[in-house]
Amino acid sequence: VERVAVIDMGSNSWRLVVFGYEPGTPWWNLVDEIREAVRIGAGMGERLGSGKPLLRPDRVELALHTAAVFSAFCRATGVDQVEALATSAIRDAADGDHLLTQIEQTTGLGARVISGEEEARYGWLAMANSTTIEDGFGLDIGGGSIQTLRIEGRRLADSRSLRLGAVRVSERFLPGEKATPKQLKALRAHAAAKLEELGWWSGGGRLVGIGGTIRNLAAAAMKRLDLPDIDVQGFLLTRDALEELIDELADRPVSKRGQVKGIKYDRADVILGGALVLATTLEEGGFDAIEVTEAGLREGAFFERLLGEDGLFEDVRAESVRNLAHRFGHDDAHDLHVWTLSASMYDGLAAAGLHDYGQDERELLWAACLLHDIGVAVNYDDHHRHSHYLTLNAGLPGFTPRELILIGLIARYHRKGEPDASELGHLAESGDEHRLQLLCGVIRLAEQFERSRDRAIADVRVSANGDAVSLAADCDPFRDATVPIWAARRNADLLAEALGREVAIDA
C-alpha cells in the first residue's frame, strides 16, 4: 500500500490527510488525518479594498507551528508522497509567498500556492469522482474565496474564483454579535452582483457543492430528517431547508450559532455568511437545491495522483460499491451469482407485469447483492445486521442518502425479518414499504437459490399462471440442486407477500 499525504492550507482550517491506495488497482481509503484551526485568513476581510492585505502576526505564528507539526508527521509516518497546497488567503496576501518560504526554511515542507483555476480543477476532480454529475455547475465555498465551476460531459468547461469566501464576507458584512436584516440584505446584494457578473447561469440544472461550509449546512439540515447517523454524501440541500437554517442562525448572536443542531462550534462565527452566499447562488442560478459531496480539494489532489491528470472513475457508483465489497468481501463469485439470479427474477417479474419498478431500483438491488455478506467479517451471527452497519457507515459516493439507506436495508433483510422502511425518516416516499418488500423478497430468494455457493442454479425463469407465480430453477446438470431448492422453498414468503400471490419454486 502506498500512502500520499495531502496538506490543505485553507483560509479557515489546515488539514493533513493521508490516503492509502494499491497502485494499479482502484482501491483506496483515507487512513489518517490531523487538523488545526489556523485561521490564516482571519482579519483579511477587514483590509479588503486597501490593496493586498497582510497576514495577521498571531496567525503566522500558529501557521509556522502547524507546518512544523505537519512536516514532522510526514517524516515520522514515512508517507510516500506529500502535496502541500495553499489557497485563497495565502494567495491573496501580500506576504503569502514569504510565509511559504519561511515554512520551507524552518520545517523543510515545500508548499505551493495554487491558482483559482487549479483549485477549481481539484474541486472538479472531487465532484466528478464522487457524484454522477454529467452536466451542470459546481460550487466550492472556502474561507477567502468561492470557486464556481461549469461541468460539461463530466469535464471541467470553465471556472471562476470570486472573493466571496465565508470568512471574508462574514468579517466584512456581519461584524457584530447580532446580524441585522440590513446587513443580511447587503451581503446578499453584494454576492448577487458578483455572481451575476459571471453571466453563465442557465436557470437551474444540477449543482454540486464542496467545502466545509456547505457540508456543515447539509449536516444541520439532515439532522431534521430523522435519519440514521450517516455522512452528508450525496445529500440534496434544498433552498427551503437552507432558508430555514438561515433564519434560525440569523436569529441568534454569533456566540450561540454553534448550538444549532449539526452546526460545528468552530464554524459558528462564519457559517451564516457562508449560508447567505450559498442561498444567493441558488437564487441567482435558479437552482432548487445543491447536491453535497464529502470529497473536496484534498480528494481532488489525491484523485489526480490515483487516476492521472484527467482521470475519472468510469462509473462512480460501481466503483464505490466494488471498493466497499473489496474491503470486506470474502466470496465474489457468490455475490455476483446472487446478482445474476436477482436480476433474472427482477426482470422476469417486470416482464410478467408483476411489478413496475425500473432501472433505479434495479441498481440498488445490484449494489445490495454485492454487499449483502460483507457483515460476515464482523460475525456470521446476525451478519445481515453488520452488512447494514458497514454499508451505512462506510458510505457509497455516487448514491444519495436515501439510496444508501435503501441499499443498506436490502442487505439488512436479505436473510430474514420483515423489512422496515422507518429508517428512511423524512426521506421516505409513498410505496417504500412495498418497494423494500419486493427488493428484499427477490434478493432473499436469490441468496437461497445460491445457498450452496456453487452456482448449482444457473438461472431462474419467471412465469405467471393464474393467481400464482412460478419460479423455475435452471439447474446445472453437473451439480446438485438439493440445498438451493430446499432453501428457496422455505424463503419464498416475503416475495409472495410483495406480489400478493403464491410463489411456487420448481426445480
Added chain:
Amino acid sequence: VERVAVIDMGSNSWRLVVFGYEPGTPWWNLVDEIREAVRIGAGMGERLGSGKPLLRPDRVELALHTAAVFSAFCRATGVDQVEALATSAIRDAADGDHLLTQIEQTTGLGARVISGEEEARYGWLAMANSTTIEDGFGLDIGGGSIQTLRIEGRRLADSRSLRLGAVRVSERFLPGEKATPKQLKALRAHAAAKLEELGWWSGGGRLVGIGGTIRNLAAAAMKRLDLPDIDVQGFLLTRDALEELIDELADRPVSKRGQVKGIKYDRADVILGGALVLATTLEEGGFDAIEVTEAGLREGAFFERLLGEDGLFEDVRAESVRNLAHRFGHDDAHDLHVWTLSASMYDGLAAAGLHDYGQDERELLWAACLLHDIGVAVNYDDHHRHSHYLTLNAGLPGFTPRELILIGLIARYHRKGEPDASELGHLAESGDEHRLQLLCGVIRLAEQFERSRDRAIADVRVSANGDAVSLAADCDPFRDATVPIWAARRNADLLAEALGREVAIDA
C-alpha cells in the same frame, strides 16, 4: 484458508456449521451455518423405561431429508473436512444405528454416534477454550441428556451423562399446556435425585454452561438488564434471575412461552423443563450462578482439529483479543506501542498513589489498546465509534459482557468525547464513571504520544508534585517529538479530570 464442517445431530435441532482457519496460526472464524429443527428425539421421553425406544417415523423422514441437504451442502461448497456427530437421542434409540446406516447409504454422509464421554470431552474443549475456567464444573443441557463435567487445572477430570435433557424431561413431566406446581415439583425432585447420585458437588465454585437451552435462558435474562445487543458469551446467569424466569414461564401455557422476551419460539415447548433442570443443578451443587458460553459441541469438535486432541489456547482472553485485532487491524506496531505507553502511565499513576485500580482494569486497558483502531477498516471518520461496534458485535470469548462493554467503551473514547457508562445498564457498578474516565484518559494520552506512529516517545514517566502531575516523555533521540508533544498537550484534559489535578506534559 481451510474449512471444516461440523454437523451436530442433536435431539432437538440439527446444525451444520463451517469453520474457516489458517493452518499453523490461531486465526479462526465461523463462516457458514444451516440448521433444521429435526427433533429426532421427539416422543422418546414418553417411552422411557420401556426398554430402548424407537425413533418416530415422521422424525426419521425429516432426518433423512436433512442429512441429504447437509451432505449436498458439504459437497457443493467443497469443505475440506466433514465431521458429523450424533448425540443422545440417536445413541439411545433402538434404531439409531440403523438411521445412520440409512443416511450413509442414501446420502454418502458418514456420521458417527459419540458416547457420553466424547460428548463431555467436546463440551470441555469448548468451555476451556472460550472461558477462563481453571477448576470447577461444567454443564451441557441437551435435548435427550445432560452432560456434567468436573474440570481441574483446565483439564477434564470426570464426566457423567444423565438422562435429564430438556425434551426428555418436558415430555415426561410437563405433558399438558399448563404446568402445575405438582408437576414442577416432581421434575425438580427427579432431577435432584439423579444429580445427587453423582456425589461430586463441593458446595459452589465455578460452573460453566453450554447448549442451546442455557444460552436461550441467559439471553432472556440479559434482556432485562438494559444492555446493548450483544451475545450471551461470558454472562453470569444467577439463581435469582433464573427462578424469576421459571416463574414467568410456568405462569403461561406452552403456546405463550415464546412470548417471554428473549425466549426463542422453537424452544418454547421445552425451555421450562430445561430451566428446571438447570435450577436444580444450581441448588444441588450450591452454585450462585452459571457462566454461559456460546461455544459448544461443534466448537469443541473444531478446536480438537485446530489445536490437537488435548489442545487448549494458552490464554483464552489474549487469543480472543488478538484474533479480533488480526481480523481488522492495520498497524500492530502502533497498537502495541499505545499499550506500552498506557501501561507506563497506568502503573506510574498507581505507584504515585493517584489511582487504586488493579490488574482487572489493566487487562481491559490492554485489550482496548489492541482494538482501539480496528474501526478504521470501516471509515477513518468516527473510527472510534466503529471500533466500539466491531468489538461488541464480534465479541471476545473469555470476557464477561460487562468487561466486553468496558473494553468497547475505552476504545470508543480513545480520541474524544466524555466517556458515558450508561451502556453498562444494570451491569454498572459504583464508580464506573470514574473508572472509565481514568482508563480513557490514559489511552487517549498514549494514543497522542504515539500520534506520529513511529514510537518517537519511547516511554512516559509519571511524577506527582503538589497539586499537579507531570508526565515526562522519554523521547527517542533519533526521532522528532514535535507531533506527539503537540498532540498530547491538547488531549490531557480527560486524565486531568479523572485525577482531579493539572497534568503537565514535559518533553
